[in-house]
Each structure stands twice: as C-alpha cells, then as structure tokens.
Amino acid sequence: MDDRASELDDDSLLRRIQEGDHEAFASLVHRHTKRFFSVAYRIVQHRDDAEDIVQGAFLKLWERPDLWDQRKQTKFTTWFYAVVTNLGLDHRKRKRPLPLSDEIDLVDGRPGQDDLLHHKQRRALLDGVMLDLPERQQLALNLCFYEGLSNQEAADVMGINLKAVQSLIMRAKTTLKERLKDALVKVPQGAE
Amino acid sequence: MTMDAEQFRECLLIHGADVQRWPEEIRRAGIEALDRSLECRSMQEECRQFEAILRSRAFEAPSPDLAFRIVSAAWRRERKASPGVIEFLAACFQDLRLPAPVLTAAAVLILGVVIGLLLPTEPVPADSESAEVQTFLDATEAL
Numbered sequence: 001m002d003d004r005a006s007e008l009d010d011d012s013l014l015r016r017i018q019e020g021d022h023e024a025f026a027s028l029v030h031r032h033t034k035r036f037f038s039v040a041y042r043i044v045q046h047r048d049d050a051e052d053i054v055q056g057a058f059l060k061l062w063e064r065p066d067l068w069d070q071r072k073q074t075k076f077t078t079w080f081y082a083v084v085t086n087l088g089l090d091h092r093k094r095k096r097p098l099p100l101s102d103e104i105d106l107v108d109g110r111p112g113q114d115d116l117l118h119h120k121q122r123r124a125l126l127d128g129v130m131l132d133l134p135e136r137q138q139l140a141l142n143l144c145f146y147e148g149l150s151n152q153e154a155a156d157v158m159g160i161n162l163k164a165v166q167s168l169i170m171r172a173k174t175t176l177k178e179r180l181k182d183a184l185v186k187v188p189q190g191a192e
Numbered sequence: 193m194t195m196d197a198e199q200f201r202e203c204l205l206i207h208g209a210d211v212q213r214w215p216e217e218i219r220r221a222g223i224e225a226l227d228r229s230l231e232c233r234s235m236q237e238e239c240r241q242f243e244a245i246l247r248s249r250a251f252e253a254p255s256p257d258l259a260f261r262i263v264s265a266a267w268r269r270e271r272k273a274s275p276g277v278i279e280f281l282a283a284c285f286q287d288l289r290l291p292a293p294v295l296t297a298a299a300v301l302i303l304g305v306v307i308g309l310l311l312p313t314e315p316v317p318a319d320s321e322s323a324e325v326q327t328f329l330d331a332t333e334a335l
Binding site (some may be wrong): 026030032035041045047054055059109126127145151169173174176177180 | 202205206208243246248250251254261263267269
C-alpha cells in the first residue's frame with residue numbers, strides 16, 4: 001500500500017478516489033473496514049453477511065465515488081455509517097432471523113458443560129431481548145454503546161436530532177434492564 | 193449545576209457508567225452527585241453490571257483478509273463508465289423535439305466534425321509510436 005496515501009485524511013483520500021486512485025481506495029478500505037464490519041455485524045449477527053455488506057458498500061463507493069459529496073460538510077465516516085447501516089437493515093428485512101435457541105441445545109453431560117450452557121443461554125437471551133427492541137432503539141444502542149459514537153454522531157448517522165437519540169437510548173436500556181432482570185435470575189451466572 | 197438522583201439516573205442511561213466520559217458540561221455535576229449520594233453510587237454500580245452484561249453479547253471478528261478482498265474486488269471491477277460521445281450527443285439533443293432521422297444526422301455530422309478536428313495534420317512517425325510502446329513496456333517491466 002502507498003505510504004503517502006495512508007497518511008492522508010479521509011477527505012483527501014476521497015478526492016483522489018474520485019480521480020480513480022486505487023491506492024487511495026485501498027488506504028480508505030484498510031483504515032475503516034473493521035469499524036464498518038462491526039456495525040454491520042451488530043445488525044445482522046452473522047459474520048459472512050456482515051462482510052458482504054461492508055464489501056458491497058465499499059464497492060459502491062469505488063464505482064460511484066461521486067455519490068460522496070464533500071460540499072455537504074458531512075464526515076465520511078458519518079455518511080458511510082449511514083450507508084452500511086441501511087444496507088444492514090435492508091439485509092435483515094430480506095432474511096429471516098436464525099432461531100436463537102439452537103445454541104442452547106449444545107449441552108452434554110461432561111464436567112464444565114454447565115457453565116458453558118449458562119454462558120450460551122445468557123448470550124442467547126441477550127440477543128433475543130436485543131432483537132425484540134424496536135429497530136431504531138437497537139440502532140441507537142449499537143452506534144452509541146457498542147461502536148462508541150457520541151450521541152451527536154449517532155444522531156447524524158440516523159438523520160435525527162440529539163434529543164431523539166438520547167430518548168431512544170434511554171428507552172432501549174430501560175427495556176433491556178427490565179427484560180433481563182427477571183430472565184437472568186433464572187439463568188445463574190456462568191463463566192464469562 | 194446540581195444534579196439530583198433522577199437526573200443522575202437519566203445521565204447514566206444516556207452516557208454510561210463512566211462519569212469521566214460524560215460530556216464536559218455535565219461531568220462535574222455528575223462527579224459531585226457521586227461524592228455526596230450513596231444512592232447515586234449504587235446506581236452507578238448497577239449500571240456497570242448492566243453494561244458488563246451488554247458487552248457479553250456475541251461478536252465475531254472479521255476475516256483477517258477482508259480489506260484485501262474488498263480492494264481486490266474493486267480492482268477487478270470497472271468503474272461506471274463516463275457516457276460515450278454518441279450518448280453525450282443524444283443527451284444534448286433529447287430535449288429538442290425533432291424527428292429521429294434528423295437527430296441521428298445531426299449527431300453524425302457533429303461527430304464527424306469532432307473527429308476531423310482531432311485527427312493529426314501530419315502522420316505520426318513510426319519511430320515515435322514504437323518509442324511510446326517501449327516506454328510503456330519498460331514501465332510495466334519495472335513494476
């Protein structure tokens with residue numbers, strides 16, 4: 001990879017990508033693939049699908065770099081988070097969710113398997129209650145809690161105002177707390 | 193600004209258990225609330241435990257070669273081509289409500305003029321052409 005390209009900021013790389021610069025594109029991809037994979041994975045909960053989404057998003061950018069309009073004063077990452085998020089949500093709507101109970105059936109009688117069961121049960125439970133949340137609450141939580149975006153950045157990605165994001169986060173966490181409280185009492189603490 | 197327990201609870205939900213990472217304008221009030229209120233400290237501890245549960249959610253790392261695969265796939269793909277000359281001329285004339293044969297004739301005429309203008313007035317010497325090919329070959333060999 002071109003060292004000079006890797007030193008450029010996103011805006012400069014995008015200008016070069018618009019001129020057809022492969023190295024600039026490679027730098028941008030290497031710089032951001034993990035973060036965009038992470039947000040895609042949180043939405044679709046499947047590694048291969050998340051990889052396909054991120055690849056699809058970057059290929060669209062390569063084919064149509066003019067779609068990124070620097071004059072709009074939006075950070076590239078904010079804009080691309082929105083692209084990946086929309087692709088992820090579309091993907092999830094098209095695909096039926098996998099049954100979460102599959103993991104729980106993996107238990108056998110060997111020593112130590114109880115802890116494994118509890119761990120898997122808790123994860124499955126958490127996934128279940130998370131996926132039951134309204135889509136926008138999930139998204140706000142994914143962006144702010146799991147991806148570490150500020151509330152304002154998440155608001156920009158979602159195209160809503162700051163107060164609305166904060167309200168979504170509060171409702172999401174309150175609901176999760178209530179639902180997990182009772183359920184986790186039934187599932188003893190397992191190995192983390 | 194003084195923060196009561198209810199405001200502290202809301203801030204915990206919105207900004208998380210680590211008060212040091214709260215926005216600057218409410219951070220000091222949050223720290224003061226923790227200093228003076230056992231209830232706030234208890235809420236913070238509960239929030240920490242809750243966040244630990246949320247963090248235990250399953251996550252898989254991407255394939256190590258994902259970025260390379262994306263770059264390779266992009267290089268194999270053609271970018272959306274710019275419109276060709278004929279398409280460009282068609283687009284220029286599409287708003288004029290003229291019969292199709294007239295439009296075609298006009299496009300061909302303009303294309304002919306453009307080609308005529310672009311053609312060199314003198315033949316390119318064979319030596320010059322082969323020199324350009326050689327330069328290209330040298331350059332690709334060096335890669």
